[in-house]
Amino acid sequence: MGYREKIKIMKLLSIIIPIYNNEETIDRCIESIESQKKDNIEIIAIDDGSTDSSANKLDSLAKLYNNITVVHQQNMGVSAARNAGLSLAEGTWICFVDCDDFVEENYISSINSITSSKKDELIVIGYQEVNGADKVQHTYPRLKSEMSRETFLELIYDLDLYRGYLWNKLFLNEVIKRNSISFDPHIKLNEDMVFCVEYVAHMSGSVRIIKKVLYNYVYNDFSAVHSINRKAFFSRDIAFEKILRVAESNQIFAKFLKNTKKEFVDILLQNVYQADYLCNVYDRKHIRYTIQRIKSLRIIKKCSLKKKGKFVLLYLSIPTYILYRKIKLVRSLKK
Numbered sequence: 476m477g478y479r480e481k482i483k484i485m486k487l488l489s490i491i492i493p494i495y496n497n498e499e500t501i502d503r504c505i506e507s508i509e510s511q512k513k514d515n516i517e518i519i520a521i522d523d524g525s526t527d528s529s530a531n532k533l534d535s536l537a538k539l540y541n542n543i544t545v546v547h548q549q550n551m552g553v554s555a556a557r558n559a560g561l562s563l564a565e566g567t568w569i570c571f572v573d574c575d576d577f578v579e580e581n582y583i584s585s586i587n588s589i590t591s592s593k594k595d596e597l598i599v600i601g602y603q604e605v606n607g608a609d610k611v612q613h614t615y616p617r618l619k620s621e622m623s624r625e626t627f628l629e630l631i632y633d634l635d636l637y638r639g640y641l642w643n644k645l646f647l648n649e650v651i652k653r654n655s656i657s658f659d660p661h662i663k664l665n666e667d668m669v670f671c672v673e674y675v676a677h678m679s680g681s682v683r684i685i686k687k688v689l690y691n692y693v694y695n696d697f698s699a700v701h702s703i704n705r706k707a708f709f710s711r712d713i714a715f716e717k718i719l720r721v722a723e724s725n726q727i728f729a730k731f732l733k734n735t736k737k738e739f740v741d742i743l744l745q746n747v748y749q750a751d752y753l754c755n756v757y758d759r760k761h762i763r764y765t766i767q768r769i770k771s772l773r774i775i776k777k778c779s780l781k782k783k784g785k786f787v788l789l790y791l792s793i794p795t796y797i798l799y800r801k802i803k804l805v806r807s808l809k810k
Contacts (some may be wrong), residue, residue: 487515489566497574507577524550554658556678596680598645602690622809629730638670663707665714736774
């Protein structure tokens with residue numbers, strides 16, 4: 476069945492699911508949504524060149540449920556897959572679900588009850604991390620139920636909060652299309668953070684916080700997020716350069732700009748030892764760039780003493796710094 480032959484009623488929610496070799500989790504993911512099916516949702520599943528049985532499973536599910544649209548494309552990465560989904564989305568709201576994950580049984584009903592406010596332009600939902608039998612809930616108890624876009628950005632780097640993840644947020648389709656917001660295929664890590672920041676920067680409304688678990692993030696050692704890739708590490712530089720430009724674009728983002736510079740320093744310092752130790756690359760040119768870029772941010776004086784010490788060590792002796800980071804990493808892996 477073609478996309479335009481799907482049901483024509485007004486859709487509240489478009490759920491975009493990128494898939495690459497997820498044959499073992501596709502059924503659980505999609506059934507968790509369809510089990511609470513409402514007439515006003517659509518699922519757009521993008522098969523990004525899977526080499527297992529994922530494509531066949533998706534086609535079978537699309538025959539079973541008339542609100543599923545399946546797109547098969549050559550392997551171009553998760554950003555290209557999400558962009559393909561965005562180009563087809565007709566819902567008022569858009570959310571992203573990873574195929575490894577699944578939603579709670581009240582996911583759709585809860586979303587239906589919270590999307591009526593015209594002033595809300597971003598909705599953040601609670602989630603839990605699932606690692607085997609272990610579950611850790613994140614419901615943001617210290618946050619108010621409503622916040623401004625400035626406050627949202629100021630807190631986006633807080634490890635205990637919502638971060639720059641996609642799957643715990645709902646975005647207004649109108650804001651995305653009006654401002655031509657999309658994913659950069661060249662960014663392999665933190666591409667979700669860039670999307671969130673660019674989206675929030677174009678908002679005029681408020682952020683709604685839903686303090687209950689509606690999404691299950693399944694920790695997977697073999698997922699794209701946890702794979703080691705030198706090109707992906709270095710693409711974080713591109714990501715934070717884009718985020719930095721957004722932070723510099725408006726004076727109301729002053730605190731976010733300061734936080735972004737500090738976070739960027741962390742990323743730059745991490746890349747030095749990750750590229751060398753994890754990927755067996757010793758790139759002096761990139762290390763020299765790292766030193767100069769950190770200096771140009773003019774934030775190191777406001778960073779913690781520990782971070783200052785790491786930068787000074789790198790500045791004075793690159794080999795000594797890398798050895799120090801290797802030792803730290805090995806110790807952390809032994810814990």
